[in-house]
Amino acid sequence: MFRTKPKSTFYKSHPLSLLIKILVWAAIFITAFVLLFIIAYIFVKGIRHFSLDFFSLHYNSENVSVLPSIITTIYMIFISLLASLPFGIGCAIYLTEYAKETRFVKYIRVTTETLSGIPSIVYGLFGMLFFVTYLKWGFSILAGSFTLSIMILPLIIRSAEEAIIAVPDTFREASFGLGAGKLRTIFKIVLPSAMPGIFAGIILAIGRIVGESAALIYTAGTVAKIPVSGMDSARTLSVHMYALSSEGLNTDKAYATAVVLVALVILINLLATTITKKVGNKQYE
Amino acid sequence: MxxxxxxxxxxxxxxxxxxxxxxxxxxxxxxxxxxxxxPALKEIGIVQFITGKTWAPANIPASFGLLPMILGSLYVTAGAVLIGVPLGLFTAVFMARFCPEKLYKVLKPLIDLLAGIPSIVYGFFGLVFIVPLIRNTLGGTGDSILAASILLGIMILPTIIGLSEAAIRAVPQSYYEGALSLGATHERAVFTILLPAAKSGIFASVILGIGRAIGETMAVVMVAGNQARIPTGILNGVRTMTSNIVIEMGYAADLHRGALIASGLVLFVFILILNIAFSLMNKKKGA
Structure with a gap:
């Protein structure tokens, strides 16, 4: 190594370097502290507002149950993924297995990039104008999910594309060599090998769906009941939390909801990291 | 067959x-x-809509001037950049060049988690912690540009850190070694050689951070006070374009509704401009 450990007198002759070193360490300290503080604050304040009726089946003004919004969130995740995955993965397959670098591919990339930059409230406006009003779906889980399904597209496309690219060409060649067609190679060889990467992307998408609120208020609405069908209006956990904290009557329940949300997000992140690590460790030989 | x-x-x-x-x-x-x-833009007039200083949909005749909200968005975004960029950049430098490997394994998922926390949770945290803190120390109501800036500054951290770190890591190791062999300290080599070399990637991260700040809605609604007038100080309440839509869309009708959708369009145009700037930055990096 060229860099020997600095002696204690080293920084005396380089005061500016010492200052910078302190600043850099201060920065990471502040960043980590802020994050841990936010999480600790929410947990400590929220955990004592947990009770059994917090999860009861019925929602009324005396008992602000969180259960209906958990159920809605699960519906929302399923429908959004159902709508988004075929297109997202199909698009990734096209980009990796079929397309050449044409102008069309460039348009796909530019628009995908644009989609990931659009603020969620603009998605909300679009969902309201298109699904709710134009298609006359009204405030409904379906309108909300479809809005979200567009929102998570860039994430799905990118992760699927990266995962498919990472599958070595020798796999495809071997499959072709054994007489399989292109389609068979894609579905039997490429996609299964790319599955963990795609799955990590799906989990991140779930994280986004769970956390989203601005795009849902004017598409899925804010009804706090357990939804019966996809055409019902209902609120997800995040929207539930917004409603609680903006009403200002149930701040303790808002704390408890925040705990549920943060715990979910931590779980989702852990899952995503574990899967990504597994993918990274797996060696294609 | x-x-x-x-x-x-x-x-x-x-x-x-x-x-x-x-x-x-x-x-x-x-x-x-x-x-x-x-239809709304036609009726109000584009220039009047963007430069009008009064937003009063309930007045007779109603007045739809978006300027206070445009300024509001710009102010809180600028505040977020002032707080988030230096902190994020130094953290990125730490992650790329100062962090011991073992610590990195702990810190990286933490920073990813920072990106995963829902904006509504950030907003709630701002509401119950940052706003009272400002109220008690600096006076005023606490719902202010300052509160929104601090919160957004925290929220854009993962964007700044992630992309800047990648940019710094992408600089060839030989640059760093060259600087050391000429007698530079580790710190000096990083700050005078690596950072300038990673410039375009760092700028790109800032642009993306600005995009995130300007488009953020729920967190801002909860801490910014939401008064639809041009603010005069950082302790004043402010309403951004995004909050304006969320607050008023629920009961807006006719021209008012059109004006809100038009403000969504203005927001969209802002983001498109940022996107173009971002891809230009990326192109430069590739060249």
Missing amino acids: KKQKILERLMSIVFFITATISIVSVILILLFIVINSI
Whole structure:
């Protein structure tokens, strides 16, 4: 190594370097502290507002149950993924297995990039104008999910594309060599090998769906009941939390909801990291 | 065999169709927002809409001037950049060049988690912690540009850190070694050689951070106070374009509704400009 450990007198002759070193360490300290503080604050304040009726089946003004919004969130995740995955993965397959670098591919990339930059409230406006009003779906889980399904597209496309690219060409060649067609190679060889990467992307998408609120208020609405069908209006956990904290009557329940949300997000992140690590460790030989 | 060929052909067409989804979505979004904005923009007048200083939909006649909200968005975004960029940049430097490997394994998931926390939770934290803190120390109501800036500054951290770190890591190791061999300290080598070399990537991260700050809605609504007038100090309440839409869309009708959709269009245009700037930055990096 060229860099020997600095002696204690080293920084005396380089005061500016010492200052910078302190600043850099201060920065990471502040960043980590802020994050841990936010999480600790929410947990400590929220955990004592947990009770059994917090999860009861019925929602009324005396008992602000969180259960209906958990159920809605699960519906929302399923429908959004159902709508988004075929297109997202199909698009990734096209980009990796079929397309050449044409102008069309460039348009796909530019628009995908644009989609990931659009603020969620603009998605909300679009969902309201298109699904709710134009298609006359009204405030409904379906309108909300479809809005979200567009929102998570860039994430799905990118992760699927990266995962498919990472599958070595020798796999495809071997499959072709054994007489399989292109389609068979894609579905039997490429996609299964790319599955963990795609799955990590799906989990991140779930994280986004769970956390989203601005795009849902004017598409899925804010009804706090357990939804019966996809055409019902209902609120997800995040929207539930917004409603609680903006009403200002149930701040303790808002704390408890925040705990549920943060715990979910931590779980989702852990899952995503574990899967990504597994993918990274797996060696294609 | 023939059947097989038809199927192959058919599926390649299916994949092609799915590939158009992003293009179709962007066109649909633009189309619907533009079409629904046009009547309101015509009635109010584009110049009047963007430069008008009064937003008073309940007045007779109603007045729709978006300037206070445009300024509001710009102020809180600027505040977020002032707080988030230096902190994020120094953290990125730490992650790329100062962090011991063992610590990195702990810190990296933490920073990813920072990106995963829902904006509504950030907003709630701001509401119950930052706002009272400002109220008790600096006075005023606490719902202010300052509160929104601090919160947004925290929220754009993961964007700044992630992209800047990648940019710093992408600089060839030989640059660093060259600086050391000329007698530079580790710190000096990082700050005078690596950072300038990673410049375009760092700028790109800042642009993306600005995009995130300007588009953020729920967190800002909860801490910014939401008064629709031009603020005079950082302890004043402020309303951004995004909050304006969330707050008023629920009961807006006719021209008022059109004006809100038009403000969504203004927001969209802001983001498009940032996107173009971002891809220009990326192109430079590639060259």
